[in-house]
Amino acid sequence: MSQSYAEPGQLWLLPQSHQEGLDFDYGQVLEVVSGAYRAVRERGSDSPVKTIIEDQDDHSLSYSMVARDASSDTVCFKAVYEFDPSRRRDEYRFHSFIFIADDTTGAPIALMDVVKLGPLRSSATSALFARAACPDARSALVVGTGVQGQIALPMLLAALPDLERLQVFGTYPEGLRAVQDSVEGREVEIVDDLQKAAGDADILIGTSGLSVTQTVQRDWVKPGSISVLLGYGVHDVFHGADYRIATNTTQMHVTCGKLRAPDGSLPPVDAELPDILLGDTPARRDPDDVVFAYNSGMAVTDAALGRYIADLALAAGRGERVGFW
Numbered sequence: 103m104s105q106s107y108a109e110p111g112q113l114w115l116l117p118q119s120h121q122e123g124l125d126f127d128y129g130q131v132l133e134v135v136s137g138a139y140r141a142v143r144e145r146g147s148d149s150p151v152k153t154i155i156e157d158q159d160d161h162s163l164s165y166s167m168v169a170r171d172a173s174s175d176t177v178c179f180k181a182v183y184e185f186d187p188s189r190r191r192d193e194y195r196f197h198s199f200i201f202i203a204d205d206t207t208g209a210p211i212a213l214m215d216v217v218k219l220g221p222l223r224s225s226a227t228s229a230l231f232a233r234a235a236c237p238d239a240r241s242a243l244v245v246g247t248g249v250q251g252q253i254a255l256p257m258l259l260a261a262l263p264d265l266e267r268l269q270v271f272g273t274y275p276e277g278l279r280a281v282q283d284s285v286e287g288r289e290v291e292i293v294d295d296l297q298k299a300a301g302d303a304d305i306l307i308g309t310s311g312l313s314v315t316q317t318v319q320r321d322w323v324k325p326g327s328i329s330v331l332l333g334y335g336v337h338d339v340f341h342g343a344d345y346r347i348a349t350n351t352t353q354m355h356v357t358c359g360k361l362r363a364p365d366g367s368l369p370p371v372d373a374e375l376p377d378i379l380l381g382d383t384p385a386r387r388d389p390d391d392v393v394f395a396y397n398s399g400m401a402v403t404d405a406a407l408g409r410y411i412a413d414l415a416l417a418a419g420r421g422e423r424v425g426f427w
């Protein structure tokens with residue numbers, strides 16, 4: 103690469119504004135994220151469980167994650183702060199960044215805002231789950247129209263280009279329009295009858311926040327479908343599913359407290375995504391299984407995708423270098 107990330111003593115800053123307009127290739131994003139998951143098993147990547155601090159009255163949430171992605175030799179430190187995480191008021195605030203470094207040279211790469219990175223890696227993970235469990239899917243339903251909902255369908259189409267029917271359920275007109283506009287040249291149906299839409303869909307993706315007004319029930323979904331959970335909207339499928347998969351079981355137990363049964367129990371996880379991608383574990387046992395996928399972010403994907411975005415930004419002459427050390 104002709105230009106270095108930063109000179110010794112400098113830190114390269116990549117704020118949100120400097121990531122706008124970068125030419126993200128969704129197919130390449132899928133490959134980067136898939137490679138990061140595979141490297142957890144194949145190459146010894148490490149992604150410890152996140153550390154979480156949650157205020158007792160649920161008014162704020164903060165967590166940190168660290169990881170080393172062996173597929174790109176990148177180390178990542180990530181911090182997140184959410185104010186009003188339930189999004190019940192108009193005061194919601196989200197602040198997050200990652201610091202990435204090259205683990206072959208020891209040199210820092212960048213300090214980056216993750217407004218773009220987070221939705222990209224989460225939607226890519228959902229698409230990888232869906233492709234593994236429903237490779238012949240023809241219909242998809244997104245529940246929720248926030249940032250995650252607005253990128254879910256483009257990423258799904260990158261993974262499953264033969265999808266024929268695209269639907270969205272939500273309550274905010276602006277969000278619904280944004281989901282429709284996210285897929286150029288394709289019709290996205292806005293659905294009013296969630297039960298009927300859920301019963302027709304091969305793939306369901308729940309991206310709603312805690313303020314979700316209506317959720318998909320287990321007895322609504324059809325045999326052979328997969329319900330992928332990023333936030334809420336399809337969480338009621340969890341306990342009644344025939345087969346459950348997760349990015350990481352240990353992390354799921356840390357982050358899915360609100361999905362526990364009244365007695366505090368959680369059903370077992372049948373497979374993890376890294377093993378599924380390597381072909382070591384199936385994404386379902388039976389063609390008629392109702393599959394539930396718990397999509398909890400792993401920092402190895404932040405590291406790998408952060409490196410991908412940094413390289414795009416470097417080639418485009420983006421970012422700002424400041425004296426720091």
